[in-house]
Amino acid sequence: MWDVVLFVFSLFVTVLGLANVPGAETATGMTDLGLGVWLIALVAWGTVFLRRRFPWVTLIAGLVVALIGVDYLLFLLGAFHVLVRADARRRVLFGCGTFAVVALWVVRDLTTPWGADVFTLDDGSGVSPTMATVAIAATSLVITAGSVALSVSLRTTAEERRRAEVEHTRATTLGDELARQAERQDLAREIHDGLTNRLALLSMMGGNVTKAVERGDPSAADLARSLQAQSREALGDLRGLVHDLREGPSAQQAPRGTMRAVPALIADARAAGTSVSATVVLDGISTANAALDSAVHRMAQESLTNAMKHAHGAPVSFYLEAAPSSGVRLRVTNP
Structure with missing residues (x-):
């Protein structure tokens, strides 16, 4: 939507800017030169639709419009998108170049047949066309610089936020991994200290039952019942370990x-x-x-x-x- 608004606004700006070009207009209307300049400016303004993906195209088109003397607004739009994408060192160089182009445009406007007819403000208010031209150029540069600074700041903040989110995700993943590792260690300790000992006891009790049966010892039945009781307890320990695995590392294990x-x-x-x-x-x-x-x-x-x-x-x-x-x-x- 903003692209369309800018393009429509460019028609108004281009018509006004034709007064800056010597020979583009006469008292009877627009000359052939003025029509050609208007068409060139109109085509150049069409690059506002490309300024986000191809900012250099808009910048060069704006430079052409500035060189023929219509206006430098399109140039500043292209410069804004180029400056936002540039790194810090190149941003300084491009910023100086942008200032130089606008400054040279103002100097030409004030010292040559170009310009001086758009603003006729010598109405006794003390504001001359020279002052108006310089004030508009300075305001345009300040707005462009401020917009660039604001956009860079917002982009930097967004990048810092993304990095913080990535680090937070990484820390969360690491915390989960540490929790899983702690759970595995707890499980290994439970198996070694509990279940392994219980199974070793069962093995020895099973051996005693076998020997008692072979000897015909009447205590074999009691030993078998003890073995059965220990087997149930071992099964209970195993179920407890499986329950801990299902509960996950956050479960409080008694x-x-x-x-x-x-x-x-x-x-x-x-x-x-x-x-x-x-x-x-x-x-x-x-x-x-x-x-x-x-x-x-x-x-x-x-x-x-x-x-x-x-x-x-x-x-x-x-x-x-x-x-x-x-x-x-x-x-x-x-x-």
């Missing part, structure tokens, strides 16, 4: 172990055929924070599992004294 379950760990070790001499003293553990509660359970579980895996059949001495107010002492030994 600790799986607690100091209250340490006696059950000892019972499981005994059921697997390991002789465990245990002393467990728990005082005020309801006030223990979740990290401490879980850590003690994990260390007790890992210690018993290692003892059964690497020294199967050797007796184990287990000592745990826990009081959040004074500390935790855990000692697990075998011969």
Whole structure:
């Protein structure tokens, strides 16, 4: 729409600008020279439709119109789009060139037969055609420079905003990746500290059941029931891990172990055929924070599992004294 408005406005500007060209108009109307100049200016103004994609075309067409003396408005339009696209160093050079063209146009207008007839303001107000010509040129340059500065500032702001959005997206992606990595680490720890130990216990209990059956030991049924109970607990642990995977990294995962379950760990070790001499003293553990509660359970579980895996059949001495107010002492030994 603005292109059409500019083109229509150019008809009015071109008609006025013909008065600047010597021989273009007479008292009886437009001469052949004036008609030719008008057609050239009209064709040149048609480049306003190309000024965004091909600003240099508009700039050159405007320079032609300025050289034949009609006006320099089209030249300033082309210069505006060229300056906006240029880098800082070239913007200074092109800006100086634009100023020079307008300045030379004003000098020619004031010192040659070109110009001086458009504004006839010697009506006693003190404003002469010379002053009007210089004022219009200065105003035009100031408006062009201000428009360029504003457009460059807006473009820079938009680019900074885009870069900020890209960095924000990159930071969000990195945060998601770190969250996924933390989730994988949590899952690996859960598998190692929980499920792996449980499966090792099942393996040893299965071996004890096999030996008891082979010997005809009447305790084989009890061992099999313990094995079945441990299998259910292992299945529960596996379901808990799958649930954590479905919930995603943002889910708050509650600790799986607690100091209250340490006696059950000892019972499981005994059921697997390991002789465990245990002393467990728990005082005020309801006030223990979740990290401490879980850590003690994990260390007790890992210690018993290692003892059964690497020294199967050797007796184990287990000592745990826990009081959040004074500390935790855990000692697990075998011969």
